[in-house]
Amino acid sequence: MQLLDRNFDVSVAPVAGAELSGEALRGVERFLFDEAQLLDERRFSEWLALWTEHGRYWVPRFHGQANPFEQISLFWEDAMLREVRVRRLENARNWSQQPPTRTARVVGNIAVQGLDAAGHLIVRSVFQLTEWRKAQRQLAGAAFHKLAATEAGGWQIVLKRVDLVNCDDVHGNLEVFI
């Protein structure tokens, strides 16, 4: 699948409602909290395993950006590019990761939005992320996860869209996943 495959459904607007039991909802919440923990603990390989084969990680450059095909994005990564990032972060000669970027994030306001055209669950959450590398930086925004149900009763990420409050700011390097 090409990186800029226009058939990839990047929309996070639900086309149908979703009814989740209290227990299922707690499962979704736990999935997002676990994801946050893996990133904060730099357990990147385990994080990579949370995705579907064709899943996409997207951080738009613009507020309200419709797609990653016509405009630049802060991140637009398929499995290959996510893996490359992890390989670089774990390379011993990653000069810009000495010292490494440390993060701590709080995820909240988790709300199921509904289903997309393929039946993936669309979940919105809000995060506060403190990053430290040589200096402290605050990142914040809303994340949209599109999740596919697995046979084992869990979830996999089809799309993660992160809308930073300052996506249109001047940025220092963004080295780790948000």
Next chain:
Amino acid sequence: MTLSTETLAGLVRPDSVHKSVYTDPRIFELEMQRIYGQAWIYVGHESQVPATGDYHTTRIGDQDVLMVRAADGQVHVLYNRCPHKGAQVVAEGDGCAGKFFRCPYHAWTFKLDGTHLAAPMKKGFEGTCYDPAHPDFSMRRLARVESYRGFVFASQAADGPDLKAFLGGVATSIDNLCDRSPVGEVEVTGGVFRVLQESNWKVFYENLHDTMHARVTHESSVVAAREEAKEIGEMPFELLIMDGNGEPYEFWEKLELRAYPNGHGYMEGIFDPAAATRDPVSRAHFEALSQVHGEERARAILGMNRHNTVIYGSGSPHTVFQQFRVIRPLAVNRTMVEIQVFRLKGAPEQVFDRALTYANVINSPSSNVMPDDVEVYRRCQEGNGTRGGEWVSLHRYLGTDKALDEGWVSTNGTSELPMRNQFAAWRDYMLAEGSAAQAGAKNEEKNHAAA
């Protein structure tokens, strides 16, 4: 304490520069006057202000300026300052002023070329020197503005060479970027990245033609890309452009570096996009150009494979990947880079897709390649702040570069010719007496003394 001409002259040797050129805030201030107050500096591309009243804000050295399209189609470059109280007339970014500018503070209005239109409650000015026709009551234009194939440059100096003469040998890079469009035109589209570097602006210019750093600084991204390619069994475009930095020294030695007056230059291409395992793009692009120009001309246009071009003071256009990395100094130790992506008008869509992917992978703040550059620049900034030594070495292949009719060419691609050439220009700028910004300041002093 001011810096004497002798002191400034002593900072640049044929084979080295004094570290204070990167760290001394007084030198940075002088650069803003003598380089950025003098040279032609890239403001933006005409396509960023397509309609009447459209404006784009940016910085020329330490000056907030805006580029605006007037009703007659002309593009003007103005200081973003209301002549009344000095407020910035428009907010930072892109927008449309409509038919005229209106200051948000006291509603003074200005035509799109900056000239005074009106101020409310005129009777309050009766009996004063208020004169709508006097330039003191208009938004000031930069001294000179010229466009080269849609690329708008401005100079704060009233006198000096015209833009074409200033660009010299690197105008061909802008030509080639435009010629890659079947209709010979490009437009900024898809947005502009803005990335912060915590280092002096000159370090980035030097690095653009520093072939000796690539395989050392970028080892982490080269190895990551190669490991990934091995695992998936192919080398797609996204990995190819990270892999290129890992070429052995012998590869870099064979490249050609060109140096031109005013600090400009370019280097030969380091990878052929057509080498990617899935690249239908180059073929489609060639066919589109052939239809217009014939195969021979199409081959000549696409065969000009240049990597980074340096337009000293403005930044680095890249012809093959259709972008302009515009370098904006913010402080002695802070630099902002604006990365513009261009669409080649009339070219197949995949050609833009490739440029977009290149920008996302290489130039985004999230790039896997750039952080290691930015880190070593910062380390230079910090290291040069110590008492561990005074000079920065530019010795490599000194004395072997060949003079051309215009400029120089390296005999070895790892030559530090580009750095020596940049500092030769830097020295000329910094030692030049009576640059425009200084002359302006002196005249103001005189006027005040007379008053």
